[in-house]
Amino acid sequence: MTAWLLVAPVLLPVLVAALSFALSGSRITQQVLGVSVLTLTLTDAVVLLVLAQRDGPQAASMGGWPAPLGIALVADRLSALLLTVSLAVALAVLVFAIGQGNADFGESSPVAFHPAYLLLTAGVGMAFLAGDLFNLFVAFEMMLTASYVLLSLGVGSGRIRAGMTYTITSLTSSLLFLTAIALCYAATGTVNMADLGLRMTQAPDGVAATLSVLLLVVFGIKAAMVPLHFWLPDSYPTAPTPITAIFAALLTKVGVYAMVRTQTLIFPRDDVWLLLTIVAVLTLLVGVLGAIAQDDLNRLLSFVLVSHIGFMLFGLALFDEAGLTGTVLYTAHHIVVQAGLFLVSGIVVRLSGTASLASLTHRAPPPPVVAGLFMLPALALAGIPPTSGFVAKFVLLQAGGERSGWPVTVLIAAALLTSLLTLYAMTRVWRAVFSAGPDRPAPRREAGNVLMLAATVGIVGLGVAIAVGAGLLGEISEAAARDLVDPDGYREAVLGGGDG
């Protein structure tokens, strides 16, 4: 039973993607198929989350081969939580995309969109559930291949240029990942992450440190941590809104998840990780300073995205239960908030016809509904009290406060400065896009397509729900962090009796 629950988030979207491609003649069928399969997997993810929270990690081995040799799928609290949040966002973004597609293209929207989108969610699901490094590699490839297709779907030389940058960078990181897998196997004779954690302790220190840093670079490229972030603000903004939103929400977070999973499970450490502390400070500051310099709305949001990856690295750099609780909470909140902001930006750009802040100041502002939809996630991103961002940042800063040493102090200072500058960047957007002025036309009345608006309301509502349910979510995150620091339960679930 559990085995089927674990396979479903991977298998269902893949099968339906094939069906959707075969039935590409009918737009409605594709849309119904996509929405219903994502609803089904979302339900499945919620069930997994409840099971993982109640009974601990759930594991299943595929094809009858026992764990260290066969392919294992594992859902512990961390992966089940992120899977649930990701699928909820993926569903909302799909609804937005359907609304936009109907409004913009009618019957002529690209045939490959729905299949590629479903393959992307299948890859994301598999990455969260993968129990061994090689399966994680395959999941990344599935997700990235779908994303290459989505990014370069439309014609136009700008899209191709950005798509090439993105594809080549991701591909380089994938090949490095493959190299890391080969070296891990040569050093320990296993690629199962639970098993690797046990065997890596017997490998020489130098080998373990090299592999740890190699994996950090691999996932650092995917998660866009500075100085490996250059591809992101260049490629994301060129794609259509729903695609940018789903990339920004999910792809970088999968990189962060993989980083957290591999570093805690395979290379556990007792003290603050100095290298990652420096990288986190750089990511926070470079990202947000880049955002302030931008004029294009979507590029600004992309730089803010890079900057806030730094908060997730913050918790991992501390390498203790409190810090990891912050990372888990921040990742879950950021998936929702970032997707919401990109969707609102999509609505704004559609209404006004430009993404340049300088030109937007002279156009009629969008209706107040859209302004409200922008304000909630923007405040959450800056970490203003009752929002979800405040809770996550509070946990992170509190965790930082408990550790001593100047690197952590610098990190806390950088995090506070970044929050302040994020607020500044968001205020700039607010002033340029939404605020009324004497030389500006009156706000628009119509807010565009109903489906697009409904999807955005859904995502923003999810962000509010995270803030309201912060108690429950905090409890799950704390338990998830406890599992990460002390992975015996995970190992037992994977290596012992994982026959499903």
Place this chain on the structure above:
Amino acid sequence: MTTLDLAMATVVGGLFATGFFLLLDRSLMRILLGVIVLGHAANLLLILSGGAPASPPVTGSEGPDGRLADPLPQAMALTAIVITFGITTLLLAMVHRAWQLDGHDEVRDDVEDRRIGTVHDRAEERAAAESDLPADRGERR
């Protein structure tokens, strides 16, 4: 724990060096070749992690030293080869599209980034011009 013989280590190292060198080029075709060579390097390393060459991974047909090769890395390498092959095809299609659209296959700069850079340069020039003026007058006095 498996060890690598020197010849194979040199080959893998050479492939990685060549791959990364080609990847740094501005021509998309050369970048594509770089990706292919890098893929070969990673796959070869994956196969080598399973043990010394010349021993087959089939029971009953042990190699010259009576040893079996580990079949798991070979299975993984096979999967990885298929993946790199698929992505190479996709890249080739994109290079072709870039060539069709632009008439060349050079990597182009990020336009928006350039624009922000020039905005900044111009602002600096203007600021420099403004601060130079009073200073000139001061010298004349």
